Amino acid sequence: MLRKLLVWLGVTLMVFSLFLVFVYVPTERTMGIVQKIFYLMVPMGWLAILSFLIIFVGSIFYLAKKSRRWDNLAFCGAETGLVFTTLALIIGSIWAKPIWGVWWTWEPRLTATLVLWLIYIAYFMVRSFASEEYRGATFAAVVGIVGFVDIPIIILSTTLWRGMHPGPIIFQGGLEPAMLFTLLVSLAAFTVLYVLILTQRVSLRNDQMELARLKELYH
Amino acid sequence: MKYWQKIMTVTWKDTIAEMRTREIISSVLVFTLLVIVIFNFAFGTNQTTLNLVAPGILWVTFTFAGVLSLNRAFVPEKEQGCLEGLMACPVSREVIYVGKMLASLLFMLIIEAIALPIFAFLFNLPVLSLQIIVITVLTTIGFVTVGTLFSALAVNTKAREMILPILFLPVVIPIIISAVLATGTALAGGSWSELASSLQIIAVFDVIFLVVSFLVFPYVIEE
Numbered sequence: 001m002l003r004k005l006l007v008w009l010g011v012t013l014m015v016f017s018l019f020l021v022f023v024y025v026p027t028e029r030t031m032g033i034v035q036k037i038f039y040l041m042v043p044m045g046w047l048a049i050l051s052f053l054i055i056f057v058g059s060i061f062y063l064a065k066k067s068r069r070w071d072n073l074a075f076c077g078a079e080t081g082l083v084f085t086t087l088a089l090i091i092g093s094i095w096a097k098p099i100w101g102v103w104w105t106w107e108p109r110l111t112a113t114l115v116l117w118l119i120y121i122a123y124f125m126v127r128s129f130a131s132e133e134y135r136g137a138t139f140a141a142v143v144g145i146v147g148f149v150d151i152p153i154i155i156l157s158t159t160l161w162r163g164m165h166p167g168p169i170i171f172q173g174g175l176e177p178a179m180l181f182t183l184l185v186s187l188a189a190f191t192v193l194y195v196l197i198l199t200q201r202v203s204l205r206n207d208q209m210e211l212a213r214l215k216e217l218y219h
Numbered sequence: 220m221k222y223w224q225k226i227m228t229v230t231w232k233d234t235i236a237e238m239r240t241r242e243i244i245s246s247v248l249v250f251t252l253l254v255i256v257i258f259n260f261a262f263g264t265n266q267t268t269l270n271l272v273a274p275g276i277l278w279v280t281f282t283f284a285g286v287l288s289l290n291r292a293f294v295p296e297k298e299q300g301c302l303e304g305l306m307a308c309p310v311s312r313e314v315i316y317v318g319k320m321l322a323s324l325l326f327m328l329i330i331e332a333i334a335l336p337i338f339a340f341l342f343n344l345p346v347l348s349l350q351i352i353v354i355t356v357l358t359t360i361g362f363v364t365v366g367t368l369f370s371a372l373a374v375n376t377k378a379r380e381m382i383l384p385i386l387f388l389p390v391v392i393p394i395i396i397s398a399v400l401a402t403g404t405a406l407a408g409g410s411w412s413e414l415a416s417s418l419q420i421i422a423v424f425d426v427i428f429l430v431v432s433f434l435v436f437p438y439v440i441e442e
Contacts, residue, residue: 063438126376126382129382130376142372142439146428149431158393160400161400
């Protein structure tokens with residue numbers, strides 16, 4: 001029931017945000033039509049960080065309670081997070097090309113996203129190199145906790161390294177109200193999509209675990 | 220024994236082992252020297268170029284040296300079954316962490332104390348200033364706090380030496396960035412206030428990861 005509601009909410013929000021992006025919101029003066037990718041880029045960046053928050057929470061509870069369900073939450077958060085972080089990097093490159101003329105630029109937040117992506121990779125690597133599965137889960141939880149705590153420091157240092165960028169003005173009233181509204185709607189639309197994907201993935205993995213356990217039991 | 224004495228016992232054990240084998244300090248020192256020399260070939264001997272790339276060379280060298288020495292922090296323990304002995308000791312797991320961390324810190328600082336003058340000598344740069352020493356000590360503390368945690372983790376995986384850099388490098392990127400920035404400013408004759416923002420980031424990293432590693436370390440080595 002709740003899932004159906006979420007699906008419809010997601011579809012509605014997604015269509016509404018498409019309408020807002022392509023019809024309603026005014027085109028930005030200096031960057032022109034290219035700037036509209038902003039309404040896709042920001043949700044991706046947001047989901048990359050939200051996923052790590054989920055990994056963090058799942059990891060802490062896994063270490064404390066040693067329950068597979070928490071590890072499943074963290075692991076699925078990492079999988080979806082890796083997808084959205086990769087997308088954030090790709091979309092960032094697509095945006096950088098017309099604006100700066102190069103595919104990749106060491107812009108602070110793009111750099112921070114890249115570092116975040118590398119930590120996501122480390123999370124999966126350590127899991128696959130563990131000798132037993134439960135140890136891999138524990139090690140991954142440690143990486144998840146350390147990685148999440150590292151994010152603010154990464155953002156601080158990359159900002160210091162490259163200097164400020166138009167970004168931080170977004171929530172200080174520097175953004176046109178219509179643009180802010182469009183951004184918030186697309187953020188909401190993608191967050192709903194994210195919650196849907198994550199819950200599907202978690203229930204799939206829980207079922208996989210249960211099936212494996214039953215197989216073991218009756219084999 | 221008091222808490223502090225227990226920690227010192229673990230550190231002392233590692234120091235004695237290192238004094239007898241000289242495994243970490245001698246090999247990492249030779250490695251450091253080699254890296255510095257190879258960088259010299261990579262960038263040529265033009266003094267203006269060297270002034271520009273020196274902070275980078277210094278920190279790439281120290282980062283690799285850190286990975287190399289931290290890798291050895293738990294490998295001998297594991298190979299000779301010392302880890303089980305340590306864990307059977309009537310001390311908490313946190314004591315083992317802090318003890319091993321301090322030992323690694325000591326080894327790294329000795330290596331850097333020898334490498335910095337060599338660096339100054341070969342590159343003809345004033346890296347022996349108080350500013351650069353402070354940057355080096357703070358950054359090294361950051362390296363060993365996470366490094367000891369990840370080293371204990373890596374030794375329990377199948378890949379061992381492979382896994383430490385994969386975990387360690389992305390996490391320490393913020394302090395490498397800050398250390399390179401601060402070293403560049405210091406070499407250009409910047410004042411302490413210009414270094415403040417970089418040093419703050421490194422110090423914050425040190426404190427946060429000392430606490431986080433201290434808290435999660437027991438889960439890494441449990442059997």
